[in-house]
Amino acid sequence: MKPAKMGVFLPAVLCTALWGSAIPAVKSGYVLFSIAGDAAAAKLFFAGCRFALAGLLVLAFVAARRNRLRPEPGAWPGILALSAAQTVMQYIFYYIGLSHTTGVRGSVLSATSTFFAVLAAHFAFADDRLTIRKGVGCLAGFAGVVVILSGAGLGGQGIRLTGEGFMLLSALGQGLGAGISRKITPGRDPMRLTGWQLTVGGLVLLAVGAIGGGAAGLTWSPAGVGLLLYLSLLSAVAFTVWTMLLKEHPVGKVTVYMFLIPVFGSLLSACILQEEVFTLRNLAALLLVCAGIAAVNYQGQKPADTAQHR
Secondary structure, three states: OOHHHHHHHHHHHHHHHHHHHHHHHHHHHHHHOOOOOOOHHHHHHHHHHHHHHHHHHHHHHHHHHHOOOOOOOOOHHHHHHHHHHHHHHHHHHHHHHHHHOOHHHHHHHHOOHHHHHHHHHHHHOOOOOOOHHHHHHHHHHHHHHHHHHOOEOOOEOOOOHHHHHHHHHHHHHHHHHHHHHHHHOOOOOHHHHHHHHHHHHHHHHHHHHHHOOOHHHOOOOHHHHHHHHHHHHHHHHHHHHHHHHHHHOOHHHHHHHHHHHHHHHHHHHHHHOOOOOOOHHHHHHHHHHHHHHHHHHOOOOOOOOOOOOO
């Protein structure tokens, strides 16, 4: 293997493994913090703690390297828009939806953000129209969604708006945020933008959860705090490493590894949550989604997305 390729491979796999671990980690957090299935405010407070801390960690890294935290002139409207879509909208639906579906399903459905980003880019950017390759990739990805949701009522787990439906809305929020990120990033430091986006969005989630009484709904323990720190670190570390890769290597050589995120998410859900992943339906859905992600990101495709915040 060529040295340049190795320079991408190991860090990219690390990032995708970290992002893939988020779903079983969040579901484990519900248990450790004693968050009931219908305790939406507690889930949002939990999410707010994670992302506010992750944002502060990214900003701390920025300060350590550049000694400047203030965003570039005119950046705040874009930061607020990105925060609204890719932190607030995405994770309101993500944290509620994930508690009403399995980790395997959540991993597959969350991965559709790539296809929403491609479709959004077609309408938002004249230089990023749909091609046959990207169209086929999107069709394969959404076919995977149909496959994994098939069989409801026939011995499989039923489909719920607040479960699978919310996970798709979460993916839509992340896809829209990808377009916003691409729009506001040129000429600005993407790490500084994301640090502020995560911090602001995390504080909003904290406030919404606190107003709903979510703080009182959490049971704190050393294990729970450790898991919360892990979730915050995985977001901060994975984004930092991914951003460095995108600066040093062609975009397509980095983003093509995104197909590993649902793979790691599904496998770790099977290991940690004891879920069944090796069924024909699950494997077929995972194959279709992964093939779709690889297709739309292959050979220099700019997925509008330097900021995956699983």
